[in-house]
Amino acid sequence: MAELRRIMISIPDNMLEQIDTIASIEKLSRSQFVRDAMGIYIEDRRHRAFVESMKKGYQEMASINLTLAEEGLYADLAGQE
Numbered sequence: 001m002a003e004l005r006r007i008m009i010s011i012p013d014n015m016l017e018q019i020d021t022i023a024s025i026e027k028l029s030r031s032q033f034v035r036d037a038m039g040i041y042i043e044d045r046r047h048r049a050f051v052e053s054m055k056k057g058y059q060e061m062a063s064i065n066l067t068l069a070e071e072g073l074y075a076d077l078a079g080q081e
Contacts, residue, residue, distance in 0.1 A: 009034075 023033040
């Protein structure tokens with residue numbers, strides 16, 4: 001595991017109560033809970049960025065794919081004559 005660094009964060013009391021409750025149920029320390037939550041958040045952001053890049057790529061390729069499909073259709077129709 002990478003070297004651990006101590007940081008200070010400020011969170012509302014009600015959020016801390018929820019963290020403590022979940023951490024207790026999961027048998028985690030506050031620190032481990034926060035590390036796990038941050039890891040999930042980072043992975044979720046990475047996944048959303050990947051999905052957005054794929055979406056952008058598909059949108060950019062849409063006009064090219066349509067052109068290729070139309071050319072193939074015209075070639076098939078011309079070959080039937």
